[in-house]
Amino acid sequence: MSEHLLPPPRDQAIYVNYLPMPVGIHRFLKFAVPAVLWIMCALAFVWARSQYSPGNAVWETGKPVEFMGVLGAAPYPVLFTPAKDGTITAVLLVEQGKFGTQKRAAALSGQLVRVSGWLLHREGRQILELEPEDRALVRITDAAITQAPTLRELGSVTVRGEIVDGKCYLGAMKPGAGKTHKECATLCIRGGIPPIVIAFSADGSTEYLLLQSESGEAIDPALHHLIADPVEIRGVKHQWLGVSGLGVLRVRAADVRRL
Amino acid sequence: MQTLAELSLLALLAYTLVGVAFGIAFVLRGVSVIDPAASTAGLGFKLTILPGCAALWPLLLVKWLRPKRSLRAGP
Amino acid sequence: MSVGYAAIQWSKPKRRYDLIVGLAIIAYIGTFMLVSKMLWTGASAISDEVLILRALGSCGFILLHIILCIGPLARFDPRWLPVLFNRRHLGVMTFFIALAHGVIAIGYYHGFGTINPLVSLLTSNTEFASVQAFPYQLLGVVALIVLFLLAATSHDFWNKNLSAATWKRLHMSVYGAYVLLVAHVALGALQNDRGLLGPIATVLGVCTVGVLHLLAAWRERNRDLSSPTSSVAGEEWIDVGTPAEIPDDRARTVCAPGGERIAIFKHNGRISAVTNVCAHQGGPLGEGAIIDGCITCPWHGWQYKPQDGCAPPPFQEKVATYRVRISAGRVQVNARALPPGTPTDPVSARSEAANV
Numbered sequence: 001m002s003e004h005l006l007p008p009p010r011d012q013a014i015y016v017n018y019l020p021m022p023v024g025i026h027r028f029l030k031f032a033v034p035a036v037l038w039i040m041c042a043l044a045f046v047w048a049r050s051q052y053s054p055g056n057a058v059w060e061t062g063k064p065v066e067f068m069g070v071l072g073a074a075p076y077p078v079l080f081t082p083a084k085d086g087t088i089t090a091v092l093l094v095e096q097g098k099f100g101t102q103k104r105a106a107a108l109s110g111q112l113v114r115v116s117g118w119l120l121h122r123e124g125r126q127i128l129e130l131e132p133e134d135r136a137l138v139r140i141t142d143a144a145i146t147q148a149p150t151l152r153e154l155g156s157v158t159v160r161g162e163i164v165d166g167k168c169y170l171g172a173m174k175p176g177a178g179k180t181h182k183e184c185a186t187l188c189i190r191g192g193i194p195p196i197v198i199a200f201s202a203d204g205s206t207e208y209l210l211l212q213s214e215s216g217e218a219i220d221p222a223l224h225h226l227i228a229d230p231v232e233i234r235g236v237k238h239q240w241l242g243v244s245g246l247g248v249l250r251v252r253a254a255d256v257r258r259l
Numbered sequence: 260m261q262t263l264a265e266l267s268l269l270a271l272l273a274y275t276l277v278g279v280a281f282g283i284a285f286v287l288r289g290v291s292v293i294d295p296a297a298s299t300a301g302l303g304f305k306l307t308i309l310p311g312c313a314a315l316w317p318l319l320l321v322k323w324l325r326p327k328r329s330l331r332a333g334p
Numbered sequence: 335m336s337v338g339y340a341a342i343q344w345s346k347p348k349r350r351y352d353l354i355v356g357l358a359i360i361a362y363i364g365t366f367m368l369v370s371k372m373l374w375t376g377a378s379a380i381s382d383e384v385l386i387l388r389a390l391g392s393c394g395f396i397l398l399h400i401i402l403c404i405g406p407l408a409r410f411d412p413r414w415l416p417v418l419f420n421r422r423h424l425g426v427m428t429f430f431i432a433l434a435h436g437v438i439a440i441g442y443y444h445g446f447g448t449i450n451p452l453v454s455l456l457t458s459n460t461e462f463a464s465v466q467a468f469p470y471q472l473l474g475v476v477a478l479i480v481l482f483l484l485a486a487t488s489h490d491f492w493n494k495n496l497s498a499a500t501w502k503r504l505h506m507s508v509y510g511a512y513v514l515l516v517a518h519v520a521l522g523a524l525q526n527d528r529g530l531l532g533p534i535a536t537v538l539g540v541c542t543v544g545v546l547h548l549l550a551a552w553r554e555r556n557r558d559l560s561s562p563t564s565s566v567a568g569e570e571w572i573d574v575g576t577p578a579e580i581p582d583d584r585a586r587t588v589c590a591p592g593g594e595r596i597a598i599f600k601h602n603g604r605i606s607a608v609t610n611v612c613a614h615q616g617g618p619l620g621e622g623a624i625i626d627g628c629i630t631c632p633w634h635g636w637q638y639k640p641q642d643g644c645a646p647p648p649f650q651e652k653v654a655t656y657r658v659r660i661s662a663g664r665v666q667v668n669a670r671a672l673p674p675g676t677p678t679d680p681v682s683a684r685s686e687a688a689n690v
Binding site: 013014015016017018019021024025036037041043045046047048051052053054055056058098179182183184188190191225226229258 | 347366367373459460464521526630632
């Protein structure tokens with residue numbers, strides 16, 4: 001009968017915080033407290049080690065750098081500047097914070113300009129965060145190139161990858177992609193930061209494609225909810241003549257689907 | 260969506276502001292009405308319960324007003 | 335037990351407790367930051383803000399697991415009681431860690447933009463129908479609000495003035511917050527993860543919390559199923575066993591037909607019964623002991639006199655008492671609770687045993 005009843009508590013003194021600690025509990029704690037501290041350290045060590053690399057991206061936050069070239073203002077400002085090897089480098093331009101520089105760039109579209117700011121770069125792709133002052137974007141009369149390269153249509157493609165905001169992915173935040181960065185990327189792209197598709201190929205290589213609408217405008221806001229998700233995109237690929245490293249993909253919102 | 264979010268945040272802000280104002284009044288006066296044991300408590304205690312007072316102010320308002328009513332109704 | 339209030343009723347054990355918890359938190363966050371900074375350097379360094387978010391988030395999540403496991407663990411082994419008695423401080427510290435995580439995350443991911451960070455938080459992701467894209471941050475926000483309410487009402491003032499039952503119900507919502515946080519982690523950080531460590535650790539944590547609670551509930555249920563009762567003249571008396579089966583200055587606990595548990599204590603050869611539920615936080619009085627002539631709760635050391643369920647002066651708390659009798663050499667307790675603080679007449683174990 002009595003086995004149905006609660007057994008008496010263990011024959012062990014109970015702990016009452018305002019009374020001296022029972023010997024058994026004291027002995028237990030002398031072992032348990034250091035154990036807990038070591039376990040916390042061990043957990044932190046294992047968890048820290050299990051993180052993955054965010055990729056080689058750098059935000060040069062020191063002294064501002066200068067570039068000269070031709071400004072393409074719409075829909076996402078980009079500066080075409082001659083590289084040392086004779087090719088042309090496309091440097092995307094943004095403001096500080098999560099803002100595009102469309103407003104400042106509009107007046108100087110197609111002009112020769114000198115820009116200054118802090119460079120962010122990843123795998124040769126570059127984005128420049130302009131200094132806030134007016135002198136950070138000024139018209140000049142002489143530069144090594146005088147015309148923006150023409151954009152040539154390469155035909156229809158289907159790519160798989162992720163839509164990221166150019167600034168974070170190129171070094172402002174690390175990691176600047178993936179689920180935990182989704183809301184930030186959405187806010188950035190809404191604010192005018194260039195959206196870039198990181199397209200993963202079967203051979204392990206990645207392609208960077210600046211995303212535009214079908215008609216070459218800023219992307220359709222209907223696409224915003226797919227930012228940072230794994231997606232498949234059907235669109236028309238374009239290439240600036242002489243520019244390597246950054247292509248353009250023009251898409252309709254209906255042609256992007258979450259994987 | 261954005262309007263709805265802004266309205267919700269405004270409502271939350273209003274609730275919190277009323278809560279903080281109520282909370283300050285409550286810890287200074289009301290608390291010893293609903294709990295005589297609190298009448299001798301110091302500033303530290305008042306600051307400790309202030310966030311809870313600001314969050315649960317409608318509940319405390321009812322409690323604060325209730326004993327007065329029962330006093331009036333009592334013999 | 336309170337007569338007047340203080341901000342925090344610091345005592346030496348509480349200070350020591352908080353110091354150890356503080357050290358554990360510093361050890362965890364420090365190790366995490368140090369190792370991360372050493373492993374990821376130069377161009378592949380992880381942003382400091384991201385590291386801090388990860389350190390705080392995982393630290394808070396681990397602390398919440400500890401908080402949830404202490405209750406059942408202390409039921410199985412009283413040596414865990416020193417961790418339990420100051421669980422509220424652990425809870426408040428967990429809230430502050432979660433708050434820091436939330437504030438930094440909102441500032442970092444939603445700040446510096448074209449709209450108010452809080453508006454961005456509420457509107458930048460509304461993919462509630464998708465598992466892949468689910469707005470996991472909002473789950474964290476709701477959990478943080480719950481943790482705030484718990485931390486803000488953790489002072490004994492709230493326990494007394496919201497009523498012990500309401501307070502207990504409110505603080506049971508920590509389980510709701512836990513479920514939200516598991517979803518927050520699973521739909522957020524774990525979807526970023528490439529390794530298996532995160533998912534395995536999370537599943538292990540959830541299983542530990544779940545299994546400990548199930549075991550504790552199962553053990554109690556098994557005992558609750560059948561405490562033999564006998565009805566005499568409309569009064570129900572529950573069999574407790576022989577007087578000798580109740581250890582000195584300790585209790586046996588039985589379950590009344592209505593489900594409430596009764597603790598039957600033996601002190602100085604006299605047997606008396608009170609409810610098993612402490613007036614403070616519902617701690618199991620039956621797992622306590624008689625110290626200085628008073629029933630002492632194992633959770634926070636609140637005390638009641640065995641003969642009337644009243645706390646010793648100047649304290650004013652009271653618990654329900656029960657009538658006890660000895661019939662045919664066995665202790666029986668009446669199933670009906672007397673109003674809290676009702677004096678009873680403890681029966682003598684020795685003299686009645688001699689009657690048999």
